[in-house]
Amino acid sequence: MGKELMRSPLGRALGLGSAKHGVEQWRVERVTAIALVPLTVWFAASIVVASGGRLSIGRPSRQATMSISAERGQELPVVSPLLPECSVGPEED
Amino acid sequence: MASSTPMRPLSPHIQIYRPQLTSVLSIANRITGVVLSFCAVALVVWLISVAAGPQAYSTIHGFIRSWFGQILLFGCTYSFFLHLCGGIRHLVWDAVYGFELRTIYTSGWTVVVTSAALTLITWTAGMRFEG
Numbered sequence: 001m002g003k004e005l006m007r008s009p010l011g012r013a014l015g016l017g018s019a020k021h022g023v024e025q026w027r028v029e030r031v032t033a034i035a036l037v038p039l040t041v042w043f044a045a046s047i048v049v050a051s052g053g054r055l056s057i058g059r060p061s062r063q064a065t066m067s068i069s070a071e072r073g074q075e076l077p078v079v080s081p082l083l084p085e086c087s088v089g090p091e092e093d
Numbered sequence: 094m095a096s097s098t099p100m101r102p103l104s105p106h107i108q109i110y111r112p113q114l115t116s117v118l119s120i121a122n123r124i125t126g127v128v129l130s131f132c133a134v135a136l137v138v139w140l141i142s143v144a145a146g147p148q149a150y151s152t153i154h155g156f157i158r159s160w161f162g163q164i165l166l167f168g169c170t171y172s173f174f175l176h177l178c179g180g181i182r183h184l185v186w187d188a189v190y191g192f193e194l195r196t197i198y199t200s201g202w203t204v205v206v207t208s209a210a211l212t213l214i215t216w217t218a219g220m221r222f223e224g
Contacts, residue, residue, distance in 0.1 A: 033184055040177050044170075044211075048218045 114201045122179040125172040132169045170215055174208035 110116070142153040156162045182200050185191050191200055 030184065030187060033180060037177070037181060040173075044173065044215055048215055048222055051219045051223050 114198060114205075118179065118201050118204060121175060122183075125176040125179070128169070128172045129176055132172070135169070167212070167216070171208060171212045174211040174215075175204065178204040178208045178211075 107116070139153055139157075142149040157166060182191075182204055185200070191197065
């Protein structure tokens with residue numbers, strides 16, 4: 001309040017200066033950064049696991065994970081890299 | 094500005110200094126951030142190819158498996174972990190720790206070595222899963 005009184009009428013009208021949200025912004029940035037550390041490791045791990053999955057190219061599978069392809073009557077790709085729990089394709093180990 | 098203006102002396106800028114670990118890691122953190130935003134686009138392209146079906150996927154997969162794709166992927170992995178470790182280093186600094194010159198060099202080399210180790214671990218695990 002004291003600071004507001006110190007400002008000139010022009011300064012008050014222009015409303016220049018900080019937005020007064022700096023601390024909150026700083027805090028949110030750190031919180032998201034800390035949250036990203038385990039998420040980053042998780043992401044890397046899931047990509048590694050995905051690289052081990054088989055996308056059975058050109059082979060029909062019992063587990064239809066892509067219904068659009070099934071409707072078109074195409075061969076079903078098993079999206080095991082992304083959905084490991086759904087990957088009961090013929091190429092699975 | 095008139096072209097007749099005589100050349101004035103310039104204050105020393107970054108090209109005058111020998112690269113140091115501190116400055117190199119600083120710019121590397123920034124560059125890897127830019128690289129990773131392109132990697133995010135590449136990740137989406139890969140995901141779209143999975144959704145688009147076997148033909149599209151085999152095209153993308155073939156590129157990734159090529160030597161050029163593998164080098165790119167390795168660079169992406171190292172950028173990924175360098176940015177992660179550099180970010181953790183920044184978090185420590187944000188908590189007002191580790192500003193002594195010796196500590197800065199220790200943490201800097203820790204970042205370099207740790208991200209290299211994480212890259213190698215990831216690739217070893219990836220090859221193990223794939224093979």
